[in-house]
Amino acid sequence: MHRHFVLLLHYFFVIIPFCRANPAADSVALQRLHATVNQLQTSSFVRNGTVALSVRRVRDGATLLDYNAQLSLPSASTLKLVTTATALAVLGDNYTFRTVLEHDGTIKDSVLNGNLYLRGSGDPSLGSNRFAEFADAPTLLRTWTEIVKSAGIKHIRGSVIGDATAIQSLPVPDTWVWGDMGNYYGAGASGLNFNENLYRAVFKPAKTVGIPAVLLRTEPAAPFLKLQNNVKTGPVGSGDEVIIYNAPFTPLVFLEGTVPAGVAEFGVKGSLPDPAYYTAFALQEQLTKTGVVITNQPLAIGPGRVLEPTGSSTPAIVPEAKRTQLHLHTSVPLAELARLTNHQSINLYAESMLIVTGNALAKAPVTTEKAVQQLTRFWQSKGIDLSGFRPKDGSGLSTVGALTAANLTGILSAMTKEKSFLPFYDSIPVVGESGTVKNLARGTSAVGNIRAKSGTIEGVRAYAGYATSADGELMSFTILVNKYQPGSLKGVMGLLEQIMAQLTTLTINE
Template sequence: MEEIQEKNLNSDTITKLDEIVETILGEDKATFTLRDRTSGEILYTYRGERLMRPASNMKILTGAAAIAELGLDYRFKTEIYIDGNVEDHTLNGDIYVKGYGDPTINEAALKRFSEVLRECGILHVSGKLIGDDTYFSGDTLPPGVDDEGETHYYGARISPITMSPNDDFDASTIIVEATAGNIGEKPSFHVIPHLSGLQISNEAKTVDKNAENTLEIRRINNTNQIVITGDIPEGETAKVWVSHENPTKNTLLFFKELCKDAGIRFEQEDSIESGITPSHARLIHAHESRSIAEIFSIFMKLSNNSIADIFLKTMGKQKHGTGDYEHGLKVVRAYLEKQQIDFATWQFADGSGLSHHNCLHSNGISELLYVLQKEPYFQNFYESLPVGGNINRLVGGTLKDRFLEPELQQRIFAKTGYIHEVNTLAGYVTGKSGKDYIFSIMLEGREEGIPFLDEGLKAIIEAV
């Protein structure tokens, strides 16, 4: 074996770790680093400087930088302005919604915005509903997202004006739920919270309960058309998160519907546009999100891509005045430099790890996990990590169905990662001896890598 370094482990343990790399992880597929959690010393590393795609292990970097640079108390804003006078319950002018990237905007928040308009005496609007989404710049589509990914929640577009269908905070998405009817009938469907300007074509049918479920719910790439196709057996349901085609417009279309429900009418049928809030417009409402401290665990445990890139663009805007990927990644680099992490060979493309152009190595990831322990925000970071084998999804997160064996409970606190042919896992682990370690494992080139990764970590726990 090549490129192996170790210290403070006995020869039997080193031999066992060698065997794990050779027979489970795969010599040509893996990079692996094990550190002493207390001292930070590397105890074992195999190809620890080899660059590999981190997948969602990139969120370790983005998340740590966001806590440090934005702060746990940071809250995202959304502001409502009016430009014009209100006479006889008519706003003779426009309404502006100025967004700052709040991923927690939901139906309740948008309904509150409509109530604020009524409280200002507005029941009729002569002008337009204008979205000011200039806080972020550059492409709304995350780097590396292909045509298919653009339609799914994990590849949702990043906009300063967005909304989430529930408290998972998958920004710029809606949930479409289909329910089987009688055999031969189309399934019924329900949308949470609202179609928001998207359109659904239901071409599916209900089949016998013993038949195969081939139902598919998807948005056609770069359109507002959602199609439901295939067969759904009697008694079954299906739920899919579908991304917005244009988050700013789709969010405002739902807001307009809520205004209508509140008795507020727009004179112009086609009343939604994008634009810049005039300096003379009057602020009538400022909404604040939950704090980063409150949403950070959801972000990490459920590996939320949209929050990662919202964090990244927000850091770029706050620190460099430009809310795009390039300036956000400048902040991440500066953070790593401050932590004295050697990232000279690393490559960055986004904040979520979705792009295949990100490249890190296991020595560096594990080093960052070590130095984070000295930071005042470490407990927030640590508690946000998925816990192996804990079936509560808000505790176990992306590890809730892995490491279920009783002897592994409360041993593994780690961030998962997956993109095509890439599986990663990094965090904190307690060995069979009771000693605590930091680890980083990255696998490439396996179509189904999770079983190898998990069996490898189980064997590592047994060995140390």
């Protein structure tokens, strides 16, 4: 046995210089795990790319196996684990976002001589239909309208204003690509988000492939957008092949790609360029439908520019006046938002959490860049080595953001010492059972024994979370695969599933 250990250590530390193993763990299982990781790295699937793995025992943070674990690589959506962990640790799992309907001025003879405001706090779930027990967008608009009317207001001699000043950062990190920003998954974070800042563009495909598809409408209506439709009809069953090009605060939208033939209508999801303005617009539309007269056009205040219905940009001039609260809407607790973020991988939720957490840590409004700095300092204060930690956002959508596998397992191990660890742990999907890893590693020992967040951007496949060893120890792990060969995903996934199953066979008690 002693000779076996000597040969094994020689293999780990001499033959593979970027690999480090803990001899206290079971040597045979570790050797098997290392061999599979090395098989992936040397395979034709990743011959021009990089595989990194880090595994730690969370009880004491001891490293069990590091393989290229100090190399900075794209994290994709595994970065959401860092964002949600930090938000829960800093804000607490019972933290809630609050949205206030309020007015300034005075009410006399059914006339509000002033402005009506919807003041947000960065709630990414406001108006979402994901929470059955809370109000979706149409319900909230009706509720707010009823409250305005019950206050005796029949005429607003002012504006309906979306107040997004709670977040002073521009909505989209400056490293996001244009091909993402106009699509639903590229929705930017605002101080006043609504209906997850999305809309649907509904097309009527032609009967013949290659013929232009007619743009019928948007849902909800967004007449302030200038839609340039270049979408054509694709083959039957080809699905959504549309890319929407748009940037924050700009009304011009380009729709490119194809929608499938063989259906009467086909919808694709885009992101609203100014959510705060849209929220004010939608509320004004609802109020007007019920007979409330409003003198001015809707406005939005906050960072960036203000969109008018014509698409022009003008500053909102809002008098400094005390506001009177009419209604308070409270979100579900942060623990539930974190669960949804990690199960459904919603970029908007992660970006909102990053900024709000950064604001709390800095005790002042911060940009995305400053929020990342605050997050970094928070974990460094816990003793985590964050050399090579270079994220550019909170969701991992940025293609230039990077971290090391050791960074992420270090944070995950440290999180087990925080009061909010259990809600965080519960927020991570179970391999083979839930979330984006529901169909992963079926029929292996990984099912039910690993909680993992997946990460996928072009050429990147990543997983991180917690695994339970064969002797009941909790481990944190991160595996990053960068620049695998096009068309090789099936082979890559087969080895990744094998790696996850082998994690659960380790025996790591000293």
